[in-house]
Amino acid sequence: MIDVCLAGTGGMLPLPNRWLTCFWLEYNGKAALIDCGEGTQITLAKHGCKLSRLDALLITHAHADHISGLAGLLLSLGNYGKTDALTIYGHEGISTVIEQLCCICPMLPFPLEVKELSETEISRFEWNGLEVQSLPLRHRIPCLGYSFMLHRKPVFNPQKAKALDIPMQFWKQLHAGETVTTQDAVYTQDMVTDEKRPPLKITYMTDTLYFKEMTGFAKDSDLLVCEGMYGDDAYLPKMQEKMHMVFSQTAELAKHSGAKQLWLTHYSPALTDPAEYAAAVQEIFTDTVVSVDGQRMTLR
Amino acid sequence: MIDVCLAGTGGMLPLPNRWLTCFWLEYNGKAALIDCGEGTQITLAKHGCKLSRLDALLITHAHADHISGLAGLLLSLGNYGKTDALTIYGHEGISTVIEQLCCICPMLPFPLEVKELSETEISRFEWNGLEVQSLPLRHRIPCLGYSFMLHRKPVFNPQKAKALDIPMQFWKQLHAGETVTTQDAVYTQDMVTDEKRPPLKITYMTDTLYFKEMTGFAKDSDLLVCEGMYGDDAYLPKMQEKMHMVFSQTAELAKHSGAKQLWLTHYSPALTDPAEYAAAVQEIFTDTVVSVDGQRMTLR
DSSP states (O other), rough: EEEEEEEEOOOOOOOBBBBBEEEEEETTTEEEEEOOOHHHHHHHHHHHGGGEEEEEEEEEOOHHHHHHHHHHHHHHHHHTTSSSOOOEEETTHHHHHHHGGGOOOOOOOOOOEEEOOOOOEEEEEEEOOOEEEEEEOSSSSOOOEEEEEEEEEEEOHHHHHHHTTTOGGHHHHHHHOOEEEEESSSGGGGGGSSSSOOOEEEEEOOSOOOTTTTHHTTTSSSSEEEOOBBBBBBGGHHHHHHOOOOOHHHHHHHHHHHHOEEEOBBBBBTTGGGGGGGGHHHHHOTHHHHHHEEEEEEEE | EEEEEEEEOOSSSSSSTTBBBBEEEEEEEEEEEOOOOHHHHHHHHTTTTTTTGEEEOOOOSSHHHHHHHHHHHHHHHHTTEEETTTTEEETTTTHHHHHHHGGGGOOOOOOOOEEEEESOOOOOEETTEEEEEEOOOOOSOOOOEEEEEEEEOOOOOHHHHHHHHGGGGGGHHTTTTTOOEEEEEEEEEEGTSSOOOOOOOEEESSSSSOHHHHHHTTTOOOOEEEEBBSSSGGGGGHHHTTTTTTTTHHHHHHHHHHOSSSEOOOBBBTTTOOOGGGHHHHHHTTTTEETTTTTEEEEE
């Protein structure tokens, strides 16, 4: 079970009625946060995302609207009693940015472990029992998208195990994926389970212009959270120049990647009512949510 | 006429219902801002303080709750079309902090002019027709308090001028403070005016423990805005250790400095209802306001 909360949906600058985009993901008692612009710690508090659970911070890129809340967030983690390490993931060079921003919080009561990921190819790492991948996006500065995958064991099938005369003492090991070899036989997971289940997958991508590899990276996501600066296609040329996307592109991406649900985010401050474009975008991809701050979901 | 707005009243960390302390002062079409913690640009927008008028930023000190919103504020100034210089005042060494925090806003469309003020003695400078003074406070790191003074001409008294036979052609010059010397006489300002008027004075001091020089620095302020972390005197020893103040100390300071009005600010996040202490603190100094975010006043 993974709980997620899109605690903000804004791009560029925080507004009195819209926080900067940031994504909270909680699994098994620990949380990861993607991005921390100005005010992120406030909207997290407002939406019940408990900082005490924060274990990893993933930075997409070093534009202020995605990282300017870092020092405040770290100080608050300290105030809330954090003493174990916080791991910060980001692109190559992010350590220098973090070091500079932290000049106003030099005495944290917990260590920071910064891990730099490739700017040119997909990186893979494990966090809290989930597989995480990062994809270099195409923005004006280095920028990463992230996917979280919860790999699930296939469902156990006792009928199948009995029919194949598998000794009951091996069932648990076999279900867990181990192979058991006895004098008489070799037993494997598929002998006691139904067919494999795809992982639970959540993908988050901002800021970027659209490019083909995004579709593959987001493939079969249960939830795709992706940027859209404007609902009106008239902004497409301007957005391509600024290296951003419009809603229709994001919906096309969701459709072609086979996502189950799309949440739009990172709206321009000039887009006062994104919901106005909901119907149009749902014509391209039905399960599109024009997200609002605090959008929540539990994936089971 | 000076308009002021205390757009936030919080200390340490921004809360969903309380912004970090920051002070907006507008005179003659230009504005100065004291401090810019995380979220300051949001609360300014919320309370009608127009960023387009911002001409000077005064930093008290480099703790995150007073400066972590700097990069976001500067970027928003750029987005709002600022091209003329922004002057930033702060203590010695503030340039280095600003430079580091600005690593996420390297391409501003306007120049920054940073002016460092003494850490050991009162500095005086002119901003927008006002005299400004800075006082080194006593905190865990270098920290400055600020006073703004609008010097006013004495009121013109035509009866007095006529009674003294002052030629009408000199009245304007004399009222403006010039001395006029003719073959027959020397005319001075006091011959055409009533007695001198004290300047309009506004003083802002946070973060600090109380020390005697603060009373002199705040002397005769029309408005004194000063920190108070807690209303309960039981916190006094802890606050002295942390180099902060409690409400009763601030009220004593207001009383002894001859301030006309006191606004409390920089409440601890643990102090959920500062107004609870209003009556107690008003017994010490009647004109105490337990400020709320967006507290406004026009001084004439």
